[in-house]
Amino acid sequence: MVFHYFGKYILLIQAVFRKPEKYIIYKNEIFREMVSIGLGSLGIISIISIFIGAVTTVQTAFQLTSDLIPKSIIGGITRDSTILELSPTICSLVLAGKVGSSIASQIGTMRVTEQIDALEIMGINAPGYLILPKILGGVIMIPMLVIVAIALSITGGYLAGTASGAISSAEFIQGLTTDFIPFTLFVAMVKALIFAFIITTVSAYQGYYTDGGAIEVGNSSTKAVVISCIAILISDYVIAQLLL
Amino acid sequence: MIEVKDIFKKFGDNEVLKGITANFKPGVTSLIIGSSGSGKTTLMKNMVGLHEPNSGKVIYDERDFTSLDTKERIEIRKEIGMLFQGSALFDSMTVERNIRFPLDMFTDQGKGEKLDRVNDVLERVNLAGKNKLFPSELSGGMMKRVGIARAIAMRPKYLFCDEPNSGLDPKSSIMIDELVSEITKEYDITTVIVTHDMNSVMGIGEHILFLHQGEKWWEGSKDEITSTDNKELNEFVFATKLMETLLKKK
Structure with a gap:
């Protein structure tokens, strides 16, 4: 049964990447999706990131009770955990809920109201027209959101650390700049790209194969979020194993 | 046939x-x-x-x-043109964009030419001047007529x-x-x-x-x-x- 659904998913993705009927129409749709996914999610991602960074700093400081460990290490831990795990993964899980459910319900509604049938009857490649701009919008904007999230998390950590007196400004910056491995940023971007692809394609798949009415659209939306989250966590582990 | x-x-x-x-x-x-x-x-x-x-x-x-x-x-x-039971108009598009959509996709006509065609078919279904309305602003009968207009836009x-x-x-x-x-x-x-x-x-x-x-x-x-x-x-x-x-x- 799992193979059946996976096969359908692969066939849908194959149809998505068929040659577009008219590039200019697709280009406009891609920009629209970039605005919707990128700018539309900036607020929630900013709030979450600042608090993730703040909590990471405060909790790390709480756990470092030994006088033998320099306090600057807090800055380093905040930086690495933010870049490698917290920003890409938590942001993607949040985006699976926000963007994923929106994609699934949007496409699902189009399916149950016969709008997808109308596209097919016109001779338009419906998966390409509906899903490709969302995939490209996602894989362009989600990594950018993750970069913003990393910057804001570190800022949040700095503010919380210095405001609470857990670490001085100089110590935090020293920790932040010591032993930085640029490769961790590459890993974060790989994760963001793969998670973006998972969120957009899994949600689009759930929406595209919705069958029924309003209740089924809701179910598709829920399934899109749940499956995307699980797939993100599994691929997070696989990427970590392969790249680190 | x-x-x-x-x-x-x-x-x-x-x-x-x-x-x-x-x-x-x-x-x-x-x-x-x-x-x-x-x-x-x-x-x-x-x-x-x-x-x-x-x-x-x-x-x-x-x-x-x-x-x-x-x-x-x-x-x-x-x-092929098709009129669906629920009209199947694209909610995010105005009446004009709904009708123009197949023309945008499959013809190389200029903007003016496409607009002329949209106005022609809208007039044919007695909805002249309703270009800028969204499907949510139309009655059931009007939606069907827009559906017909879209279906015949490509002749x-x-x-x-x-x-x-x-x-x-x-x-x-x-x-x-x-x-x-x-x-x-x-x-x-x-x-x-x-x-x-x-x-x-x-x-x-x-x-x-x-x-x-x-x-x-x-x-x-x-x-x-x-x-x-x-x-x-x-x-x-x-x-x-x-x-x-x-x-x-x-």
Whole structure:
């Protein structure tokens, strides 16, 4: 049964990447999706990131009770955990809920109201027209959101650390700049790209194969979020194993 | 002309279409009628390729649609217009963009030329000046008329209508029926309508196909339908008191 659904998913993705009927129409749709996914999610991602960074700093400081460990290490831990795990993964899980459910319900509604049938009857490649701009919008904007999230998390950590007196400004910056491995940023971007692809394609798949009415659209939306989250966590582990 | 040859369609163990054969001619309004579950919508979906028949052929002017690949089918689909039961207008687009959409996708016409075509078809369906409205701002009858305008924007050779007057008041239903019938004659289109509305049958039914339990049970015109001795068809036709009363008066 799992193979059946996976096969359908692969066939849908194959149809998505068929040659577009008219590039200019697709280009406009891609920009629209970039605005919707990128700018539309900036607020929630900013709030979450600042608090993730703040909590990471405060909790790390709480756990470092030994006088033998320099306090600057807090800055380093905040930086690495933010870049490698917290920003890409938590942001993607949040985006699976926000963007994923929106994609699934949007496409699902189009399916149950016969709008997808109308596209097919016109001779338009419906998966390409509906899903490709969302995939490209996602894989362009989600990594950018993750970069913003990393910057804001570190800022949040700095503010919380210095405001609470857990670490001085100089110590935090020293920790932040010591032993930085640029490769961790590459890993974060790989994760963001793969998670973006998972969120957009899994949600689009759930929406595209919705069958029924309003209740089924809701179910598709829920399934899109749940499956995307699980797939993100599994691929997070696989990427970590392969790249680190 | 559209030829349907020995179409069979099964969903699991449920055989919905059992060897339907029929011809639909250009310039003629053909109606597929039958009670709910008789297979009429399934037949239409098989004809336009939204479902694949288990066996049989659908031929559009000597082109066997069922044996074509996706690319070749797209060429035929550009010649098809379809009006859906719920109109299927794109919610995020205005009336103008809905109608212009197939023109944007498949023609190299300039903006002005496309706008002229949009205005022409909107005028044809008596909705001139409604360009900037969104589907949510339209009544059911207006949505159907925009659906027709979108379907004829590309000057189709074949027009399919799935329950075009469901959910409409009698006056709007008659308006939609007459509009479809006039367009069929005007542009010499092969029109196929799925309906169970006897008003439509008696109003525009030049060629009628009655389906019963997935089989073609009767074929004829609106003039022949009231005088047939086909039991199942009579049960369908005279299911409403109105039809019975009108015929008694006649």
